Amino acid sequence: MRRQALDIFVNRIASHHELQQSEDLRTFCQADEETMERARSQETGIFKKKPADLMQIFKDVQSRVSDVVLGKEKPVEESNPEYEKMKHYIFELENHLAEAQKHAYRLVKRHRELGQSLSDFGKAVKILGACEGNGLGKAFSELGTKSELISIKLQKEAHHLLMNFEEPLKDYVRAVQSIKATIAERANAFRLQCELAETIKLKEINLDKLMLTRSDRVGEAEIEYKELKAESEEATKRFETIVRLMNEEIVRFQEQKTLDMGLAFHEFAKGQARLANGIADAWRSLIPKLESCSSA
Amino acid sequence: MMGYENQGYEEAHLYASREEMETLVLDEPSNGHHLSDHRSIVSLHEAHHTLSPPAAVISAVDDPLVSSSSSSSVDHQNPNLPFNSFLEPPSYADVIFNSFDESNGDTNGHESPKSLPRSASSNSDYLNISVTEPYREQEMSNSLVPGGNTYVTYLITTRTNLPEFGGPGSEFSVRRRFKDVVTLSDRLSESYRGFFIPVRPDKSVVESQVMQKEEFVEQRRSALEKYLRRLAGHPMIKKSEELRVFLRVEGKLPLPRSTDVASRMLDGAVKLPKQLFGESVAPANPQEVMQPAKGGRDLLRIFKELKQAVSNDWGGSKPPVVEEDKEFLERKDKLMEFEQQLSNVSQQAESLVKAQQDIGETMGELGLAFVKLTKFETEEALYNSQRVRAADMKNLATASVKASRLYRELNAQTVKHLDTLHEYLGVMLAVNSAFSDRASALLTVQTLLSELSSLHTRIEKLEAASSKIFGGDRSRIRKIEELKETLKVSEDAKTCAVREYEQIKENNRNELERLDKERHDDFLSMLKGFVVNQAGYAEKMANVWEKVAEETSGYAKDGS
Numbered sequence: 001m002r003r004q005a006l007d008i009f010v011n012r013i014a015s016h017h018e019l020q021q022s023e024d025l026r027t028f029c030q031a032d033e034e035t036m037e038r039a040r041s042q043e044t045g046i047f048k049k050k051p052a053d054l055m056q057i058f059k060d061v062q063s064r065v066s067d068v069v070l071g072k073e074k075p076v077e078e079s080n081p082e083y084e085k086m087k088h089y090i091f092e093l094e095n096h097l098a099e100a101q102k103h104a105y106r107l108v109k110r111h112r113e114l115g116q117s118l119s120d121f122g123k124a125v126k127i128l129g130a131c132e133g134n135g136l137g138k139a140f141s142e143l144g145t146k147s148e149l150i151s152i153k154l155q156k157e158a159h160h161l162l163m164n165f166e167e168p169l170k171d172y173v174r175a176v177q178s179i180k181a182t183i184a185e186r187a188n189a190f191r192l193q194c195e196l197a198e199t200i201k202l203k204e205i206n207l208d209k210l211m212l213t214r215s216d217r218v219g220e221a222e223i224e225y226k227e228l229k230a231e232s233e234e235a236t237k238r239f240e241t242i243v244r245l246m247n248e249e250i251v252r253f254q255e256q257k258t259l260d261m262g263l264a265f266h267e268f269a270k271g272q273a274r275l276a277n278g279i280a281d282a283w284r285s286l287i288p289k290l291e292s293c294s295s296a
Numbered sequence: 297m298m299g300y301e302n303q304g305y306e307e308a309h310l311y312a313s314r315e316e317m318e319t320l321v322l323d324e325p326s327n328g329h330h331l332s333d334h335r336s337i338v339s340l341h342e343a344h345h346t347l348s349p350p351a352a353v354i355s356a357v358d359d360p361l362v363s364s365s366s367s368s369s370v371d372h373q374n375p376n377l378p379f380n381s382f383l384e385p386p387s388y389a390d391v392i393f394n395s396f397d398e399s400n401g402d403t404n405g406h407e408s409p410k411s412l413p414r415s416a417s418s419n420s421d422y423l424n425i426s427v428t429e430p431y432r433e434q435e436m437s438n439s440l441v442p443g444g445n446t447y448v449t450y451l452i453t454t455r456t457n458l459p460e461f462g463g464p465g466s467e468f469s470v471r472r473r474f475k476d477v478v479t480l481s482d483r484l485s486e487s488y489r490g491f492f493i494p495v496r497p498d499k500s501v502v503e504s505q506v507m508q509k510e511e512f513v514e515q516r517r518s519a520l521e522k523y524l525r526r527l528a529g530h531p532m533i534k535k536s537e538e539l540r541v542f543l544r545v546e547g548k549l550p551l552p553r554s555t556d557v558a559s560r561m562l563d564g565a566v567k568l569p570k571q572l573f574g575e576s577v578a579p580a581n582p583q584e585v586m587q588p589a590k591g592g593r594d595l596l597r598i599f600k601e602l603k604q605a606v607s608n609d610w611g612g613s614k615p616p617v618v619e620e621d622k623e624f625l626e627r628k629d630k631l632m633e634f635e636q637q638l639s640n641v642s643q644q645a646e647s648l649v650k651a652q653q654d655i656g657e658t659m660g661e662l663g664l665a666f667v668k669l670t671k672f673e674t675e676e677a678l679y680n681s682q683r684v685r686a687a688d689m690k691n692l693a694t695a696s697v698k699a700s701r702l703y704r705e706l707n708a709q710t711v712k713h714l715d716t717l718h719e720y721l722g723v724m725l726a727v728n729s730a731f732s733d734r735a736s737a738l739l740t741v742q743t744l745l746s747e748l749s750s751l752h753t754r755i756e757k758l759e760a761a762s763s764k765i766f767g768g769d770r771s772r773i774r775k776i777e778e779l780k781e782t783l784k785v786s787e788d789a790k791t792c793a794v795r796e797y798e799q800i801k802e803n804n805r806n807e808l809e810r811l812d813k814e815r816h817d818d819f820l821s822m823l824k825g826f827v828v829n830q831a832g833y834a835e836k837m838a839n840v841w842e843k844v845a846e847e848t849s850g851y852a853k854d855g856s
Contacts, residue, residue, distance in 0.1 A: 093672070100662065102665075106661070106662075114651040118648060121645060128640075136819055136820060139819075143827070255679070261685055262688050266844075272837070272841040276837040280834035280835045283827045287827060291824075
């Protein structure tokens, strides 16, 4: 039973066009006893493993085989922990920035709304003052006028906020989005490179076979092989360029953004301080007038 | 963009703090025109959000950003613990302007009894009332509804030094239900016609069904307290027998209950046939004319006055006496105009308060977003530029959160000041009521004069007719005697009515004087308080932002 199963097993592997290339299989079939002993005694290597593990390997191979057969190839990705971290950072950053930008935009709106309501309030108070008459009426009118004045300040600040704070934040978001696009490009480049590399390997083996059998298709195959080789080299170069550029750009990006944001924050704070001071001054100028009203 | 919001807040780290920030943000006045006081807003809002009691909420606001807990593990309640060192705890002492707020001598003191900003008058008399301890009680009498009816009573505590109540240092309590308050209000309206009597809280039957029980009871308790304090603030009414009895007498309220319209009409309808068919033609009691026809049982009188009113408006001839007081008419017109504008300003004030609340909220949300960003950049920092940026963001976030807090406090004070507008809308209701007292008293006088005039005419006619018959016409003579009797009673009634009318006019006049003065003081106080408040908080905010501007001045382009 075991002999039969093993027979089937080995032949199956041997007949799979990818797995038949596997080094391990070749060793298994061809290696002399000496080499085999060495392999068995190695710490690593599949021949060290216990039969139970062999079953696991068989299962893994089986799943990979079925994947290939079903066309469900897992996407090839870089397994670079640093790069992973950076990708995660970029995606998270976009979320945070988008939220901040949203609130910044809302804040602009709120300034406009407050300005509008102060203006309406001022108008209504002025009319009330007109029908009141005497000292109190005057006080109302003054208040109304001041309200309208402050409303204008608020509208101005809203615009300033939009231009000098919300816009830079939007820029920041856009920059992050463009980095995301680059990430996608890099993934594509990597995948292409991998695919080409694999195809080349297969072509190589094929070429060897043809050469061994002295087939008349050797010439054709050789040309194909050379073309593929060139493509692969290009793809690799392209990928490496992207990686290099990304690494450079990230540093520059961080530095630039610190400057940009620093300026944006400065403008924001300046604008708010200016607005607040303007408001305080405007209201304060009313106080002596109100005082004189009460003594009247 | 919407997706990010959900994502951001579903992370829930700062969800607690956002909610907590919102609970101290003022709820917009949602029931009509209420700029109700801060305390009731907070309690209302809590009922909405079913959060823990006030004390816990107020202290919890400090939690996310200020807590000095030394725990190093980040739990969901205090995700910003690492930021303790960044944000100083707010010193409320230097944020609340006790010195600025002249009108509210006791900014923190929600126990202050003043409903209007006018401080206690120069004399040392006081009559302080508080309404507390709502209690659900069972209806004792047999009710048709099995299981009985429940009603709520309130503890009314009075502290006073007025002699009418027992001299200095008196303090006493009674339990009253809302129906008692209605009775008090009705009896006062009868006794003090022509005065600007503060209007009692609504019965609001619908609201009592719709709102949560505790919320409704609390709202009513607060409204009752305000009402009683206003009554106590009225120079005439605070000395009234009705109020004294209401505040002092324990057990059942010894004031005659008001009857509902249906029973009155029923009573009136019983008497009507007798009235119409001549058996009792004149009002049995001349004193009845002291009260308006509408609230009474004398249907005939109601009809007569209605007829008079119609003839006033549509009849060809001028009514026997009219409102001639030009000064009064001028003042009345002015007041009506004032009322309209006041209503408008009150609406705009509500919008203003809402806008202030909104900007404070958004500022806070912006701050929190930057807090999250700061945390993120700090954790993920690979480059120094990130650390620098994180530090800048921290400053901005801190300032934003501070500013948000300042807006919140500003708004709380604004609401208190602008509440005067709402108060005076209530006063205008009282004024209108007093003016209609005057109008109905005038109508009574006019009706009686018309009646007298027609009686005289009838008597003359009868006398003329009977004089033609030699020896006298027994039936006519009898009729004339009857009419002369009626005439005498009507004359008495007319005298009463005229006296009443003149009294009401006098009351109106005095009250108008009082109103003008108080209005002037109250509104001036409101304006001052509002302006000082705005200036003060604007200054505080300027300081906060100037600091950040300074810290980031390195980034500024040259010359800016």
